[in-house]
Amino acid sequence: MPTGSEPMTARSPLRARFWLSVWGLAWATFGTVIFALVGRPGWAVACGVLWLVVAVSMAVVLRRMHQGSRWQPGRDVPPYLPPEGRRR
Template identity: 70%
Template sequence: MRTGSEPTTARSALRMRFWLSVWGLIWAIAGTAGFALAGRPGWAAAFGVLWVVITVDMAVILRHMRQGPHFQPGPDIPPYRPPEHRRP
């Protein structure tokens, strides 16, 4: 719901999120390989799951980056009224 107090130039830091995900992906791959070579299958599996989560997050980030900026209502658009709750 829009309250009318949002900044007019607010944007998500998608590039920063992407590069932090790359950094996490590198560590997840290294952790998976390291624990697998050390004979710790539980930790290797945990890092493997983390690897999958980071990969999905990166896909979502890239999708949002490719979509480009979206329409944002300007300051001349009044805030939306909250929905009225009717009790039976």
């Protein structure tokens, strides 16, 4: 049940997402190379696109990890207001 303090107490599994990205980059690189050597250019391109998506995801994760756990959005982001009328 939501308590209204979720943004202050929420934790994101960034380390798990980082290591899954590393795993995805390794497999996408492996797939791109193998499919290119075997002569399957369509699959090689698909693995290359997957590699690009995983690399962008990893960049976002690293940026958020670098910001730290105490990062707060700027003044242009409205404050979170808990839903009215809910009681524990």
